């Protein structure tokens with residue numbers, strides 16, 4: 056069984072692993088979460104989030120480059136920040152990755168069951184979930200090279216279905232809607248920025264994969280950095296086009312039913328079909344196909360991160376016995392939870408943003424500070440110094456505060 060690639064993987068392959076993890080179910084929440092601040096505001100929030108999330112990924116890379124390839128959060132945080140932060144980080148990482156895996160199996164399994172049923176065979180939900188799960192889990196256990204391959208195929212499919220689904224909508228997007236020029240005088244947008252932030256943060260998460268990618272590229276940090284830039288930029292482009300397609304056709308006030316349904320994708324598609332007219336015809340099927348592939352690629356990326364994290368945490372080796380144990384701990388808890396306690400994705404994405412802010416923003420900034428104190432500048436280094444560390448750290452604090460304030464009902468919520 057080939058456990059590691061025999062030759063150095065390509066830059067594009069790594070960029071696609073990152074883009075595949077970033078672009079996932081979180082993307083489907085963005086247009087709804089940014090309805091309050093609307094199009095212009097959403098571009099600023101997306102750009103800010105992209106920049107901070109890329110910077111924190113590069114920070115993790117620099118810190119990791121002082122350690123043996125494959126060392127993930129547990130090793131780095133324990134060594135540089137001590138046991139308390141290691142405990143907090145461990146809980147936050149495990150929480151986000153497990154909850155995401157759970158949500159992906161749920162939604163991906165649902166789509167598998169639906170697609171198979173549409174072909175004439177009635178397939179119950181648990182069977183769909185098991186099918187979706189088994190195929191993808193085997194790829195992760197087998198080797199990260201398979202994840203790269205399958206992700207490339209799925210990403211190709213995503214690009215095609217995304218363009219087919221959103222192309223006509225982007226063509227029919229209207230400036231007056233994007234600029235909300237029909238709004239009543241005195242309409243306010245900025246009060247809603249806080250509710251948008253954590254959702255966008257979740258939609259840009261990929262940080263469990265930095266250590267895997269570093270190992271994948273056999274310690275070539277400069278190449279990993281390029282893959283992070285390329286992968287996250289591709290995701291940013293997709294998100295901007297997505298905002299254009301949705302908010303350019305669906306007026307701001309028409310988001311009311313979507314928001315009332317907690318951003319459920321089917322309701323979003325139904326509303327866009329109502330308003331988008333000709334351009335939206337036939338978009339539903341294409342969009343569900345796109346969603347399916349987006350969720351599959353996120354599943355691969357996220358569980359690969361979780362797999363390596365758990366292997367590092369438990370000190371289990373890369374042999375067949377070690378990989379089987381790691382696989383059981385990675386996949387069985389979310390699969391069982393999914394089969395026993397099914398709920399939706401939208402309910403959990405808010406919690407994902409809150410917990411993710413800890414280890415995708417706060418911890419990378421703190422790690423870099425300690426690592427520079429201890430090791431000085433590495434062979435690979437992030438530019439930006441203390442300013443960048445402060446920017447990323449405050450980004451994390453703002454996101455955590457935003458999510459808590461929204462949950463406590465202390466910030467205004469846009470209802471359409």
Ligand SMILES: N[C@@H](Cc1ccccc1)C(=O)O
Pocket residue numbers: 076077078079080081082151155257258259260261262263353357407411
């Ligand atoms: N970006 C992923 C979610 C994610 C969050 C944090 C880390 C990894 C992945 C999505 O949209 O589905």
